[in-house]
Amino acid sequence: MHLHRYEKIWLTFGIGSLIIFLTVLGVSAFAMGHQPPSHMAKVDPQNVRSEAPFDEPGLRQIDETTYQANIIAMAFTYQPNKIEVPVGSTVRFHVTSSDVVHSFTIPNTNVNFMVTPGHINMAEHTFTEPGTYLVLCNEYCGTGHHHMQMTIEVVE
Amino acid sequence: MKNSALRVEEYSSDLDVRVAPKDAALSMAHIYIAFSAFLVGAIAGLLQGLVRGGMIELPSWLGYYQILTAHGVLLALVFTTYFIFAFLFAGMSRTHGAFSDRLRKLSWTGFIVLTIGTLLAAVLIILNEASVLYTFYAPLTAHPLYYVGLTLFVVGSWISGAALLAHYFSWKKAHKGERTPLFGYMTVATIVLWIIACLGVAVTVLLQMIPWAFGLTDEINVLLSRTLFWYFGHPLVYFWLLPAYIAWYVSIPKIIGGKLFSDSLARMAFVLFLLFSIPVGFHHQLMEAGISHMWKFIQTLLTFVVIVPSLMTAFSIFGTFEQTGRAKGGTGIFYWLHKLPWKDVRFFAPFMGMIIFIPAGAGGIINASFQMNAVIHNTLWVVGHFHLTVGSTVLLTFFGISYWLIPHLTGRKFTPFLNRLGMVQTWLWAIGMFFMSGGMHLIGLLGAPRRTAYTTYQNHPDALVWFEGIFTNYITIAIGGVILFVAAVMMFYNFIYMTWLAPKGDTEFPISEPAEDASETPKVFENWKLWIGIAIVLILFAYTIPIYDMIVNAPPGSPTFDYLIK
Ligand code: HEM
Ligand SMILES: [Cu+2]
Ligand SMILES: [Cu+2]
Numbered sequence: 001m002h003l004h005r006y007e008k009i010w011l012t013f014g015i016g017s018l019i020i021f022l023t024v025l026g027v028s029a030f031a032m033g034h035q036p037p038s039h040m041a042k043v044d045p046q047n048v049r050s051e052a053p054f055d056e057p058g059l060r061q062i063d064e065t066t067y068q069a070n071i072i073a074m075a076f077t078y079q080p081n082k083i084e085v086p087v088g089s090t091v092r093f094h095v096t097s098s099d100v101v102h103s104f105t106i107p108n109t110n111v112n113f114m115v116t117p118g119h120i121n122m123a124e125h126t127f128t129e130p131g132t133y134l135v136l137c138n139e140y141c142g143t144g145h146h147h148m149q150m151t152i153e154v155v156e
Numbered sequence: 157m158k159n160s161a162l163r164v165e166e167y168s169s170d171l172d173v174r175v176a177p178k179d180a181a182l183s184m185a186h187i188y189i190a191f192s193a194f195l196v197g198a199i200a201g202l203l204q205g206l207v208r209g210g211m212i213e214l215p216s217w218l219g220y221y222q223i224l225t226a227h228g229v230l231l232a233l234v235f236t237t238y239f240i241f242a243f244l245f246a247g248m249s250r251t252h253g254a255f256s257d258r259l260r261k262l263s264w265t266g267f268i269v270l271t272i273g274t275l276l277a278a279v280l281i282i283l284n285e286a287s288v289l290y291t292f293y294a295p296l297t298a299h300p301l302y303y304v305g306l307t308l309f310v311v312g313s314w315i316s317g318a319a320l321l322a323h324y325f326s327w328k329k330a331h332k333g334e335r336t337p338l339f340g341y342m343t344v345a346t347i348v349l350w351i352i353a354c355l356g357v358a359v360t361v362l363l364q365m366i367p368w369a370f371g372l373t374d375e376i377n378v379l380l381s382r383t384l385f386w387y388f389g390h391p392l393v394y395f396w397l398l399p400a401y402i403a404w405y406v407s408i409p410k411i412i413g414g415k416l417f418s419d420s421l422a423r424m425a426f427v428l429f430l431l432f433s434i435p436v437g438f439h440h441q442l443m444e445a446g447i448s449h450m451w452k453f454i455q456t457l458l459t460f461v462v463i464v465p466s467l468m469t470a471f472s473i474f475g476t477f478e479q480t481g482r483a484k485g486g487t488g489i490f491y492w493l494h495k496l497p498w499k500d501v502r503f504f505a506p507f508m509g510m511i512i513f514i515p516a517g518a519g520g521i522i523n524a525s526f527q528m529n530a531v532i533h534n535t536l537w538v539v540g541h542f543h544l545t546v547g548s549t550v551l552l553t554f555f556g557i558s559y560w561l562i563p564h565l566t567g568r569k570f571t572p573f574l575n576r577l578g579m580v581q582t583w584l585w586a587i588g589m590f591f592m593s594g595g596m597h598l599i600g601l602l603g604a605p606r607r608t609a610y611t612t613y614q615n616h617p618d619a620l621v622w623f624e625g626i627f628t629n630y631i632t633i634a635i636g637g638v639i640l641f642v643a644a645v646m647m648f649y650n651f652i653y654m655t656w657l658a659p660k661g662d663t664e665f666p667i668s669e670p671a672e673d674a675s676e677t678p679k680v681f682e683n684w685k686l687w688i689g690i691a692i693v694l695i696l697f698a699y700t701i702p703i704y705d706m707i708v709n710a711p712p713g714s715p716t717f718d719y720l721i722k
Contacts, residue, residue, distance in 0.1 A: 004418075010467060011471075014463065018464075022457060025525060026453065028527065036442040036452060038445060040446060042709075045712065046714070100717050103533075107618045110530045113443045117378055118714065119379065134613055134619065136603075136619075138534040140296075140607040143722065146608045146610070
């Protein structure tokens with residue numbers, strides 16, 4: 001089989017850039033910890049509220065500036081529906097679903113992950129600006145999907 | 157004015173090589189259903205754009221998620237599948253001779269099963285018993301018969317696929333030692349891809365969803381079901397794309413009056429698509445729990461391998477353009493471009509599709525980029541992306557095919573009038589897409605969710621910006637949708653015109669002569685056992701451990717949730 005000289009240049013250039021690009025992705029993921037949310041913890045989706053931490057949904061302070069928010073997503077809301085943290089806080093969201101698949105998404109941040117029943121998914125975000133942050137569900141979950149939301153108050 | 161599309165003497169040299177009339181009837185049966193689905197799907201799309209922009213409200217008997225389900229099913233599944241089989245049946249009859257009566261009967265059986273499945277699913281969508289969208293993720297639950305309809309759809313497509321494969325292999329038997337025609341080779345790669353891909357969706361629908369929806373089992377393993385779905389979902393997009401590539405490789409060179417650049421490279425590209433489009437489904441599940449970083453990353457690496465055959469395709473096609481332009485006297489770095497038939501819609505519509513594939517592919521690289529996926533996952537960006545890939549590149553190529561396929565099958569002429577309609581249609585589609593898809597991409601970056609009816613999230617400022625931008629505005633999307641809808645109605649008219657109204661006569665089914673290097677194509681490309689074997693090894697490598705883990709370490713399952721969709 002014969003490859004045209006230009007085709008060799010084209011493919012070498014293409015495959016070369018591809019390798020560089022994938023190396024950057026790999027280093028950023030595995031050496032710098034920029035991983036997609038892939039939490040492995042599990043729960044019984046039909047008895048979410050009988051096990052810790054979802055027996056007491058809400059905010060828990062971990063240290064001075066770090067909080068853990070345990071949140072249950074359900075059609076068509078989140079429990080709790082509102083949390084409040086001081087500006088500068090880092091919040092670890094631990095979210096599960098008590099019914100179908102949802103998402104936990106804060107527009108204009110990197111917090112955007114799927115919430116599948118049976119699993120706990122998580123992400124972390126540091127709120128450096130005060131304000132009322134919108135959380136929405138961007139995975140179709142039924143007739144009321146477009147009403148599913150909560151807010152995060154970040155106060156001075 | 158001289159219309160370059162109509163130099164019939166130059167282009168239509170093969171008028172006597174035809175699709176056999178009985179095969180043409182089979183192919184046309186698929187075309188009727190494809191374009192009916194297209195029109196209804198486009199109406200749904202128009203309504204979606206207007207609803208999301210807050211410009212209209214649907215009547216109480218019609219749900220937003222109901223029309224969205226219809227839109228996805230009719231356009232992404234029904235239109236594409238029926239059109240693809242119409243094209244492949246006709247092309248195989250044209251390049252490998254008429255189907256035997258036995259195989260034609262088998263093909264009709266496939267058509268009937270496919271159509272029963274389609275009608276069953278359609279009825280349940282109309283009854284609002286199946287508003288689970290075309291991806292039907294568990295544990296939202298549709299009426300059990302909806303899953304039966306989907307099963308029949310897949311079974312029908314397998315029967316039709318088997319007929320195509322059998323036709324190819326009986327040609328091969330009758331022509332021992334000869335190189336198979338490129339059209340047949342590519343058809344086999346497409347059908348093999350489809351059959352292997354459907355195994356995933358067949359397993360989840362037959363073994364998980366049907367028993368669960370009928371109440372025979374109480375619970376479903378949600379993550380396993382999603383994984384099996386996406387094992388199917390990514391190669392599904394290659395099932396749409398490969399037939400478009402067949403037209404690029406096999407028909408376009410003839411339409412522009414040239415020859416394909418290289419036969420062996422074309423075959424190699426198709427083999428690579430077959431190998432690397434299946435073991436990659438996790439790139440649709442990057443944002444979910446229960447799959448480890450490691451396996452997500454491995455499948456992400458495999459995902460990017462498809463860039464190689466994509467680059468090869470780009471090179472081959474543009475190489476063919478240049479070679480042809482120069483053979484016609486074009487010189488210089490760019491002057492040969494002038495020698496291409498820009499006013500011939502059979503060339504121009506697919507060409508527009510190719511151009512649109514450049515930004516579409518770049519967007520795809522962003523989507524699959526592991527951590528970066530968080531920025532756009534399930535936002536309107538994704539919807540913008542696939543309206544470029546399948547909604548423009550594939551569709552514009554299919555429209556381009558229609559302009560000769562349908563008149564060829566109905567024994568009518570490709571007229572200057574039709575050519576003009578087609579040119580206007582192509583431009584309208586591209587302009588509509590620029591607004592709709594452009595708006596979707598940008599508003600998606602601002603966080604606007606996909607699959608979501610009109611909402612301002614109680615007038616939250618982060619949501620209100622989606623209604624206030626100059627271009628980044630739901631209104632932009634709605635305007636694009638209206639233009640697209642006009643283009644869709646035009647295309648439907650073109651279908652009617654080509655089927656019943658155009659003057660009787662002959663239109664060529666363009667098939668390029670073999671490339672210069674065709675005689676040197678290595679024999680190994682025809683070794684399907686080898687390629688299927690490698691495909692299976694790659695699939696087992698990418699999926700065995702994570703799927704084993706999903707089954708053995710599964711959390712308790714989920715019951716049905718059918719009340720949430722009504
Ligand atoms: C008249 C032209 C079209 C218009 C106006 C249109 C409009 C839309 C809109 C506004 C959405 C987003 C709805 C949402 O996420 O809430 C959508 C989704 C979609 N469109 Fe189109 N579209 C058109 C043509 C097509 C074509 C030709 C295809 C494919 C062949 C296609 C495939 C899809 C798919 C698969 C979805 C996603 C459905 C889902 O999320 O379940 N569309 N369309
Ligand atoms: Cu939702
Ligand atoms: Cu994919």
